[in-house]
Amino acid sequence: MSQPLFRTPKGTHDVLPDDNLYMTYIKKAVRHRARQAGYRRIDPPLFENRAIFDRGIGEHTDIVEKELYLVSSKQQSDEEPAFALRPEFTAGICRSYIENGMQQLPQPVQLYSIGPCFRHDRPQKGRYRQFHQFDFELIGLSDAGLDAQLIQVIDKVFQDLRIKDRLTLQINNIGSGDNRKAFAQALQDHFIGKERHFPDLDRSRLHTNPMRLLDSKEEDTQILLKNAPQLSQFLDDDSRKYHALVLEYLDALGIASTENLSLVRGLDYYNQTVFEYWDASTGAQNAVGGGGHYDGLIELLGGKPTPGMGAACGMERIIWHMKEAGVRAPDKDQVDVFVAQLGPEAKKTCLTLIADLREMGVHTVGALGEASLKSQMRLADKFQSRWTLLLGKMEVKEGTIILRDMAAGKQKQIPFRDTLKTIKKLIGEKNLDTYTLKDQMSE
Ligand code: AMP
Numbered sequence: 001m002s003q004p005l006f007r008t009p010k011g012t013h014d015v016l017p018d019d020n021l022y023m024t025y026i027k028k029a030v031r032h033r034a035r036q037a038g039y040r041r042i043d044p045p046l047f048e049n050r051a052i053f054d055r056g057i058g059e060h061t062d063i064v065e066k067e068l069y070l071v072s073s074k075q076q077s078d079e080e081p082a083f084a085l086r087p088e089f090t091a092g093i094c095r096s097y098i099e100n101g102m103q104q105l106p107q108p109v110q111l112y113s114i115g116p117c118f119r120h121d122r123p124q125k126g127r128y129r130q131f132h133q134f135d136f137e138l139i140g141l142s143d144a145g146l147d148a149q150l151i152q153v154i155d156k157v158f159q160d161l162r163i164k165d166r167l168t169l170q171i172n173n174i175g176s177g178d179n180r181k182a183f184a185q186a187l188q189d190h191f192i193g194k195e196r197h198f199p200d201l202d203r204s205r206l207h208t209n210p211m212r213l214l215d216s217k218e219e220d221t222q223i224l225l226k227n228a229p230q231l232s233q234f235l236d237d238d239s240r241k242y243h244a245l246v247l248e249y250l251d252a253l254g255i256a257s258t259e260n261l262s263l264v265r266g267l268d269y270y271n272q273t274v275f276e277y278w279d280a281s282t283g284a285q286n287a288v289g290g291g292g293h294y295d296g297l298i299e300l301l302g303g304k305p306t307p308g309m310g311a312a313c314g315m316e317r318i319i320w321h322m323k324e325a326g327v328r329a330p331d332k333d334q335v336d337v338f339v340a341q342l343g344p345e346a347k348k349t350c351l352t353l354i355a356d357l358r359e360m361g362v363h364t365v366g367a368l369g370e371a372s373l374k375s376q377m378r379l380a381d382k383f384q385s386r387w388t389l390l391l392g393k394m395e396v397k398e399g400t401i402i403l404r405d406m407a408a409g410k411q412k413q414i415p416f417r418d419t420l421k422t423i424k425k426l427i428g429e430k431n432l433d434t435y436t437l438k439d440q441m442s443e
Contacts, residue, residue: 011121011129017333022319023132025329027114029160030134037153039112039136044092046116047071050084055300056091058268060208063087067119069129085118089135090269090294090310091301097139098303107140114315126286132315142295142307144242147273148249154289154311155255158277163321167288169255171275172263173243174211175235177296180271183234184210190228197224214264215284232261239272246273269294273309279321288321289313336427338380338388339366342373346391353389353419361432362423380406387426389419 008014015023034041050070057063070081086092093111096102102109114134121127134157138150151169158164174180187210195203202221205212213221214231235243250257257275265274274292278284291311298306322329337357341350350366357364365383367376373392380388390402390411401419404411414422424432 011123021329034112039110042111047083052091069118087119109139112136133312135312137310139308144245147246162327167277169257170260171257175239179234186229214262269297335383335385336363338385340376341391343393345396361434
């Protein structure tokens with residue numbers, strides 16, 4: 001193979017047909033579980049005013065500091081880029097809630113989305129610059145029961161995809177904004193004069209966003225934190241009660257969880273419940289999904305104080321788990337019939353034959369380019385079609401067609417007018433891929 005002139009940009013990939021089988025299957029499960037639980041689909045734009053992410057996610061988070069893809073246009077070439085590709089869905093959906101007056105709707109407003117997100121991460125296994133998420137948001141009401149229900153929806157999707165056993169649900173409560181402020185201050189006070197012991201990045205985090213130290217991957221930092229004040233000591237009574245209730249409700253729903261006091265999530269907007277789904281064997285790295293409460297976010301974005309919570313899962317990582325677990329997404333792309341032909345008359349007849357077969361719900365391909373019958377048969381083999389129909393000059397004259405069973409390697413001649421009927425019988429009426437709009441459209 002010659003070297004391609006162009007390749008996908010670093011950290012991006014084509015979702016090739018084989019992986020799209022998985023993507024489609026995941027989307028089906030998500031849509032199904034969303035409908036059951038009253039979530040409606042929303043698609044925010046791929047890029048937004050970047051201030052939404054700066055404010056919502058937080059200026060001193062990895063996503064905003066290092067990973068935002070800024071979008072500038074020629075029209076505003078000498079200004080700072082005003083837009084950014086979405087690194088996640090939550091901030092955009094909250095912007096939409098405010099912009100579209102959704103506080104007028106019955107609360108909570110439950111929305112879900114599926115699509116690509118963009119982060120300028122350092123590419124590595126499971127970490128891409130363009131990746132796909134599905135996302136659930138529940139805005140306008142706060143109750144521990146709703147936390148448990150949101151987690152249950154995600155749990156059900158993982159069950160449907162048969163990867164639940166490979167994951168553990170990690171959960172924590174990070175309290176109110178005030179609790180966290182007090183904790184951050186206590187951490188900074190505790191480490192006054194000891195800053196030099198921290199690795200570079202964490203030293204600056206100590207000043208800009210001390211909460212982030214908790215989920216630092218640096219061993220030195222984790223050792224230093226052992227004797228430092230703990231976030232759990234700063235939680236107010238309401239947060240503790242709320243957390244206990246969430247755990248109780250999860251238990252009632254039969255959902256196992258692991259309390260994890262160092263789970264904080266990398267985004268500023270969270271409060272109260274936070275959770276992540278981790279790979280049961282490797283832990284924190286490459287979490288499959290996560291979410292939590294963000295009761296201050298809508299206000300930060302200019303709306304009235306409104307509670308909210310959400311969860312997002314990475315589809316590439318889910319596909320990886322499905323493959324590891326030996327789960328194969330159903331392949332509906334198989335070719336039923338390959339149509340081979342020779343001569344101008346046969347070609348014209350096959351054009352309508354192929355159209356009629358397709359219309360009947362038979363997956364049909366045919367080589368209409370000039371080629372010998374032999375090379376067309378080789379092609380039929382490569383397409384792994386179950387049957388091949390052969391129409392040569394002789395058959396056109398006789399009003400027949402040759403039907404070949406590819407697996408059995410046997411063929412017979414049948415009257416041309418019986419072709420559709422015969423194929424339909426072979427495939428079975430119920431297996432035909434017909435598309436009908438089952439639901440009536442209202443006038
Ligand atoms: P986060 O809100 O950052 O925890 O992201 C939610 C989920 O999106 C993660 O649990 C991952 O499954 C997925 N995800 C986040 N960043 C990436 C990335 N760079 N590449 C692939 N998947 C990602």
